[in-house]
Amino acid sequence: MKRVLSLFTAAALSLGFATGASAELKVGFIYVGPVEDLGWTFRHDEGRKAIEKHFGNKVSTTFIENVPEGPAAVDAITDLAETGHDLIFTTSFGFMNPTNTVAANYPKVKFEHATGFTRNTDNIATFSARFYEGRVIQGLIASKMTKTNKIGYIASFPIPEVIRGINAFTLEARKHNPNIEVDIRWVFSWFDPAKEAEAATALIDAGADIIVQHTDSPAPVQVAESRGVYAFGQASDMSRFGPNAHLVSIVDNWDSYYIDRVQAALDGTWSGGATADTWWGLSKDGKGNGIGMVEMASYNEKVLGSALYAEAKALETALFKGDRHAFPCAGLKKQDGSIPEECASGAPHLVDFPTLVTKDWYIEGITQSIPK
Amino acid sequence: MIQITRRADVTAVHSLLSVAIAAVLTIVISTGVLFLTAKAPVDALSQLLTYPYQGGTIMVQWSKALNMAAYLGVMGLGLSICYRANVWNIGAEGQFAMGGIGAFGTWLLLGSPTAAWAIPCLLIGGALAGLLWASIPALLKTRANTNELLTSLMLVYVAAQTLFFVSNGPWQAPVRYSPPQTIVLPETVQLNAMLTGVPTFHAGLPIALGLFVVIALLVLYTPFGYRLKVTETTPRAARFAGYSPAATVWAVFLLSGALSGVMGAIYLLGDIGYVTEESNFLRGFGFSAIVVAFLGRLHPVGILFAALLLGYVAGGASWIQANLREDDSIAGFIEVIALMSTLASALFLQYRVTWRGIIAQTQESP
Known part of the structure; x- marks a missing residue:
């Protein structure tokens, strides 16, 4: 019982400074599946880790996994915006409407939606791979x-x-x-x-x-x-x-796009809106220049x-x-x-x-x- | 042979004591588990408890808690009426789903109106759909004496498949979404944020509160409530009083079904705006409402507090998930621990648990 009481005291003491370390940019991810799906979500999470590795302490990242593609997605994306995330990646087609809904409510937060085609506000960009x-x-x-x-x-x-x-x-x-x-x-x-x-x-x-x-x-x-x-x-x-059985795998590689976009957000050059749709194939520009997605x-x-x-x-x-x-x-x-x-x-x-x-x-x- | 008998001398003090014990047990066990599992337990616990004031928008954070509490409270109150009458309706989730479907169907039947007069019609349509869905187990129970526990639960899965069917089939939106869904109701027909500007703080909340108060008064101060009380405590006396058991089954099923149905309609009109397949439409409110009914000891005041508690905890869990990358399943865990603690403390304080010899079996138990 004493231990429990001391825990409560500790909890009470920490109230004032509970928000944690302050990175320059907080980046959040919404995943449709579990990180361990060994497929789609796994690769997006590798992209998230690539951001952490590339930017170190300048950027902090988090993710919410297994988010259903309905109203629960609105709540989860809202949670990330509410907890001070500056750049939010939503990585499934079904998050298209939820992302647009939340983006309208949080005009200062930047949103990146994978594989969608709706960008109702200037703070949404979309991206997809060929x-x-x-x-x-x-x-x-x-x-x-x-x-x-x-x-x-x-x-x-x-x-x-x-x-x-x-x-x-x-x-x-x-x-x-x-x-x-x-x-x-x-x-x-x-x-x-x-x-x-x-x-x-x-x-x-x-x-x-x-x-x-x-x-x-x-x-x-x-x-x-x-x-x-x-x-x-x-x-x-x-x-x-x-x-x-395995003949060849199509692997998604989001790393370099994610790093580009985080860099743009840090530099203040990030932009979204009607024309902000990025598609990379095997090569970045489709003409053999740069590694694509x-x-x-x-x-x-x-x-x-x-x-x-x-x-x-x-x-x-x-x-x-x-x-x-x-x-x-x-x-x-x-x-x-x-x-x-x-x-x-x-x-x-x-x-x-x-x-x-x-x-x-x-x-x-x-x-x-x-x-x- | 363990024998459990109701104590004759249960007082209000006993009841309060059992609630207090349950609360302490819940806090101790939940805190312990949080400290064992969380990455940053102190932050996690403090933010779980104070999340509306952790830097987010206070109104948004409170609306999360209150919004969920509204669903759990009204549906839990409806279920408590069933349980008081010893009718085990555990199918609120399905009645809620049918409420959403019924409201959307009503909108289509009315010719897809865009004017606000449609809102009350849709709410009534949702209530009727929930009522009809609940009438199936009531009919089976009164006519064929089937176990309503099974039928009401199985109908949840039928309702879930119905959600899949309508959103994939006849009502599917012309623009394809993954997962499939119906078109979105026009904003003028939605219960949007008329007063606050916070999307989840919609007009469904006062409606839910109003419903809750009316039903609570019905339970506490009317002959119907008295009938429930007699049926709950002394079923034999209820029969002597001339209360028809079949009529009671019908009344409680229809009432709780209508309440779940109207909440399904509010969910459609206030929170989601369209019908979609079950894994995206349903969020387990109907099952958590069962927990709320028992956490609240089947009493309206208790249910109100239980709903607020679970709503608040769920909001906090999603906050620490987003902010601290903690697992939000702590909310479900706390829900279960609270239920177990409540049931256990009630068992030991309101009932006498005794160990008797085998002879005791022959004794008439009350």
């Missing part, structure tokens, strides 16, 4: 590795980012092997290892011998390994979850064989330098057989803005329809 460049490489590899010509694709939510990944993959895969059929299963979750594993199992049972995922856990790779089929890692390097990691050379490995690397280089685009207009058709607007007006390939940001149609060759 993940679809990685999907092109996966499409090439899948087209050469499949024996059943059936690819299982585990998708999260029918939003543009996921749909353009499916399109980029299918387009490239069918270019090399027109008999390929992509079987898409929607799990309606970003992170749910049980559901993801269930989907992988169902796809393999239905004849798929390669699993592609747009969800955050390594569960599908593990299922592929145990069932003796192939899989691609998503968001972080998942090679260790399937030494035989998308990285291909741990090609499984042994399984791919040297010829396919070399072909995939060459494709990666072409995409890195901008010699190749993921969506060339030549022969490109929508699922309904029509030609996309900008292709009809003579563009060489689909453009990021606005087509790829908002597009919600499948390309020709996908037999399923987008869930309504």
Whole structure:
């Protein structure tokens, strides 16, 4: 009892100076999954650590994980703004409206929203990666590795980012092997290892011998390994979850963008608003200059064989330098057989803005329809 | 053989003493766990207790606590009415969800109005939906004598799937969001921050307070309240008095269902503005309300304090999570410890626990 009393006294004494060390800039992160998801959220947290490492004591960081994408997100983002965070990264598409809501209430706080496209106030910037460049490489590899010509694709939510990944993959895969059929299963979750594993199992049972995922856990790779089929890692390097199954991982690399933005906030050059949307692909500018947000990691050379490995690397280089685009207009058709607007007006390939940001149609060759 | 009998000599002093013991137990155990688990326990504890005055916006911080307390208080009071009548409705979460769905459905049925006259209609629609949802276990209980504990709980999951269905299916917004949701109600139909400018300090709070007072008066000072009291303490006397058990089941289920439903509507109109799938729509208010009912010893005044306590602690936990990177699950832990302490102290002070020989089994227990 005495100890408890002394604890209370200590607590009372600390009231006056409880706010802690004062860094120049407080940076907060909102994560949709757990830091240990070994995929999407894990990579964002690596970005947060890169900030800490780069700026040392000048910056302090924190995060709130497992935040649902609804009103609870408004509360969590508000909490970060209320506790004096100057720069807040919200790292899931579903935080788009919550981030805009809170940003309107806290005009002095800077907000960075990943993968969204709404910036209602001047204190929001958005950023995203051209993940679809990685999907092109996966499409090439899948087209050469499949024996059943059936690819299982585990998708999260029918939003543009996921749909353009499916399109980029299918387009490239069918270019090399027109008999390929992509079987898409929607799990309606970003992170749910049980559901993801269930989907992988169902796809393999239905004849798929390669699993592609747009969800955050390594569960599908593990299922592929145990069932003796192939899989691609998503968001972080998942090679260790399937030494035989894993073909290559698309790794998100947010480090250099995060450091840039924190530096800008420290320098007073940070800006947001209507045009503040940053997209990096394999390279920063899409023309081969600078390391971007998308990285291909741990090609499984042994399984791919040297010829396919070399072909995939060459494709990666072409995409890195901008010699190749993921969506060339030549022969490109929508699922309904029509030609996309900008292709009809003579563009060489689909453009990021606005087509790829908002597009919600499948390309020709996908037999399923987008869930309504 | 352990035998538990109600003490005949329980006084107000006993009751207060048991509350005091529960409070001390809760404080000691929670503090102990916080000190074992927190990275900076002293800061964590002090900020947990004083977070509205730690540098944030005071109104925002208080609104977090009061807003949650409003949901827990009204729904907890509704549930306490059931429990007093020995009716075990643990499905407030589902009745709350249906309240939200019912309110949104009402808005659609009215032709998507943008004028403020729709607000009372939506609240009534939500109350009716919650009432209808609660009528299912009431019907099953009175007609088929099914265990309402099971049916009311299972209907929570049916309601959760209904949320998923409407936000993915017929009511899905034309612009796709992840996760799927309906369109957002027009601002003119929302209970927005009319007075304070703080978004969570919305007109739903005075409505909830008004409801709470009315229901509390009903429980404390009306024949219906007296009937509950008789049913709670001496079920046999209730039967002798001519109170129909079936009518009691219906009354308490419908009343608590309507209260949860109207809170679901307030949540829709004041806090969220749209219907979405369950993991993003539901926040466990309906389950915490069960805790609040028992923490408050099924008495309106106790429930008011219990709701304020849990609301305040939850606000503090989210504060220390954001400010100190502590785990906010301490709030859930404190909730559970408070409940266990309350139940345990009530058990030992209001009941006599005795160890008897096997012969005692043959004795008639009261």
